[in-house]
Amino acid sequence: MSLGKGNFQFFGGSKTLYELKQNMATIGQQLQKTEGELSQKAIDPTASMEDIQAAQKSRDDLKMRFDLIKEQHDQMEAEQKAKFAAKDNIQNIADPNEQVMKAKAELIKATIRQQPIPADVKQILGDRNNTGGEKLLPTTMSDQLLMEPLVKNPLRDISTFTNLMNLEVPKIAFQLDDDDFIADTETAKEMEVTGDVVKFGRNKFKVFAPVSETVLRGTNVNLVQSVERALESGLAAKEKKVAFTKSPKSDEEHMSFYQTGSTAIKVVEGANIYEAIVNALADLHEDYRENARIVMNYADYTKVVSFLNNGNSTYFAAPPETVWGKTVKFIDAATDPIVGDFSYSHFNYDLDVLFERDKNVRTGIEDFVLTAYVDHQIKLKSAFRIAKVIDTP
Known part of the structure; x- marks a missing residue:
């Protein structure tokens, strides 16, 4: 044959x-x-x-x-x-955004399944872990989660945010050879007591992003968006919580605008909320008043509008900035309005942002876990005032 x-x-x-x-x-x-x-x-x-x-x-x-x-x-x-x-192969994807999206999805899947992170995924996302032992969040994900989140804390528009390790910054951005150059006596007294440099600490917290098997097996876009939105929401909630709590955890007292004691922000009163904020702005030194912003909850603002309207609807249609001539940010956690130059409100995330996997034994759902270290320093208390209505007997 x-x-x-x-x-x-x-x-x-x-x-x-x-x-x-x-x-x-x-x-x-x-x-x-x-x-x-x-x-x-x-x-x-x-x-x-x-x-x-x-x-x-x-x-x-x-x-x-x-x-x-x-x-x-x-x-x-x-x-x-x-x-x-x-x-x-991720490397063969032409669209950079799609490439990053797939790399993020692969990192999340590998973490949940307790598998090694592929080398190409680390390369695309920016692996900054030279030892290979720790699970440091890649630079791309860290930057986007910590510095460019989709879910925003309103303070991010007015406060300072950084992502630096062992950060130390001066309280005032410039100095003169004359020791008496600071015109605001309250600022001068504060710096004499607390020094002219702020050192940021490391306050650990975790954010859990639940990932079901259905989402894990779904599209990369749905997986990444589901995890990132959960993490961003957690970060925003943590930032607002530490900044506005009146019952801070131990060692986190300095992060709250409402901290008490000798380092407390000065309280300025008024007969009503509108007047209290007017008085607080007037009480600020001109160096801070020019760049001042107002942070308050929306319920208080509606009281102000009702008071100013006095029978007409003029202020209901007007933007909040027209009431006091300053930008207003609404945060429900701000139980008393805070007035001041929020560039002196500084959040810093330490570089060592970790990721890992955990399982909720009660639901069977896997969690993508982010461990971060944050500190909020109010660099100058004298740059702020708390507006409060006079207590009447």
Whole structure:
């Protein structure tokens, strides 16, 4: 039987990988049957040598056919695998945004499944961990979560935010050779007591982003958005909580605008909220008043509008900035309005932002966990005032 190229078209040509698998199965079954017949003839004393040789030749022909089909099959399968691998390779994605999105998804999936993070994912997201032992959040994810979140804390529009390790900053951005250059006596007294440099600490907290198996198996976009929005919401909630709490945790007292004691922000009173804020602005030194902003809750603002309207609806249609001539930010946690130059409100995230995986045993849902270190320093208390309504007996 000739096995020349011309006679082998039945098994070759432009067949699909599936057809080649079918051909391999068919020839394999025939080969197995022929080998069995050959074994029987070999032990049969009545079988002639011609019969045995014919069985051997039939076996060899089928073996050669099987090997040729398998070679073609293996080559085609390898090409298809390479094509799929190239298509799935993050490095081959042309769109940079899509590339980052896929890299984020792969990092989240690998973390949840407790698998190693692929090297190309680390490269795209900016791996800053030289030891390979810790799970530091890559620079791309860290920057976008900490410094450019989709879910925003209104303070982010007016306060200072950084992402630096062991940060120390001067309280005032410039100095003169004259020690008495500070015109605001309250600022001068404060700096004499507390010094002219602020050192930021590390206050650890965790944010949990639940990830169901359905989301994990879904699209990269849905997975990344689901995790990032949960983390961003957690970060925003933490920032607002430490800045406006009146019951701070131990060692976090300095982060609240409402801290008490000798370092408390000065309280300025008025007969009503509107007057209290007017008085607070007037009480600020001009160095801070020019860049002052107002942070208050919306319920208090509606009281101010009702008071100013006095029977008409003029102020309901006007933007809040027209009431006091200053930008107003609404945060429900601001139980008493805070007035001041919020550039002296400074949040810093330490660089060592970690990620890991945890499982909620009660629900069975996996958590992508972010561990961050934040500090909020009010660099100058004298740059702020708390507006409060006079308590009436």
